[in-house]
Amino acid sequence: MTEHTGRAPAAKPFLYVVVCAAGIAQDVGRLIAAAQERGWEVGVIATPQGLGFFDAEAVGARTGRPIRSAWRAPGEARPFPAPDAVAVAPATFNTVNKWAAGISDTLALGTLCEAYGLGVPIAVLPCVSDALAAHPAYRASLDRLRGMGVRFGDRYSGEPDADGRRAEFRWERVLDLLAART
Ligand SMILES: Cc1cc2nc3c(=O)[nH]c(=O)nc-3n(C[C@H](O)[C@H](O)[C@H](O)COP(=O)(O)O)c2cc1C
Numbered sequence: 001m002t003e004h005t006g007r008a009p010a011a012k013p014f015l016y017v018v019v020c021a022a023g024i025a026q027d028v029g030r031l032i033a034a035a036q037e038r039g040w041e042v043g044v045i046a047t048p049q050g051l052g053f054f055d056a057e058a059v060g061a062r063t064g065r066p067i068r069s070a071w072r073a074p075g076e077a078r079p080f081p082a083p084d085a086v087a088v089a090p091a092t093f094n095t096v097n098k099w100a101a102g103i104s105d106t107l108a109l110g111t112l113c114e115a116y117g118l119g120v121p122i123a124v125l126p127c128v129s130d131a132l133a134a135h136p137a138y139r140a141s142l143d144r145l146r147g148m149g150v151r152f153g154d155r156y157s158g159e160p161d162a163d164g165r166r167a168e169f170r171w172e173r174v175l176d177l178l179a180a181r182t
Pocket residue numbers: 019020021022023024047048049050091092093094095096127128129132158
């Protein structure tokens with residue numbers, strides 16, 4: 001409660017960060033910190049494979065909530081509030097294609113499939129190699145998801161340039177995409 005108004009302060013908007021099994025996921029703490037600085041409360045949902053790609057204990061400590069990856073048991077309370085927005089970073093080839101196809105066999109995919117129906121903004125930073133991105137299914141998935149209003153940042157291939165340097169993964173871009181008016 002605030003001293004002046006006697007009313008409870010408004011709750012912060014709740015951001016789901018969906019983390020997939022790409023190498024860059026080891027730095028996802030940067031996204032959590034940036035989101036919190038921008039006023040989001042954050043809950044992390046990792047794919048089952050993605051869970052092994054970052055320090056879940058450290059990230060959980062930063063968000064103040066356990067990392068979710070498995071479905072809750074029937075009758076168990078929902079551990080997170082409903083999302084106000086969803087960020088998918090990094091997004092793998094596998095998850096992008098399954099999401100576009102409407103497959104919901106993990107909590108992360110179920111959350112993504114449902115987010116469209118909830119009408120909340122969704123933004124994605126794909127981390128997909130040039131070779132995988134050439135697959136026609138990937139292009140079709142992007143078209144379908146874009147058609148659903150999902151916002152995409154530039155694809156990060158993770159591959160070194162001619163000088164052997166890897167581009168920076170611009171974590172904050174996903175927050176900018178969520179903030180943008182459409
Ligand atoms: C070290 C390592 C790094 C990987 N990096 C990527 C990546 O950047 N992008 C990608 O699409 N897949 C990558 N993969 C493959 C995915 O982990 C694999 O397709 C996995 O099934 C994806 O699961 P998810 O989409 O449920 O997270 C990587 C695998 C390993 C072992």
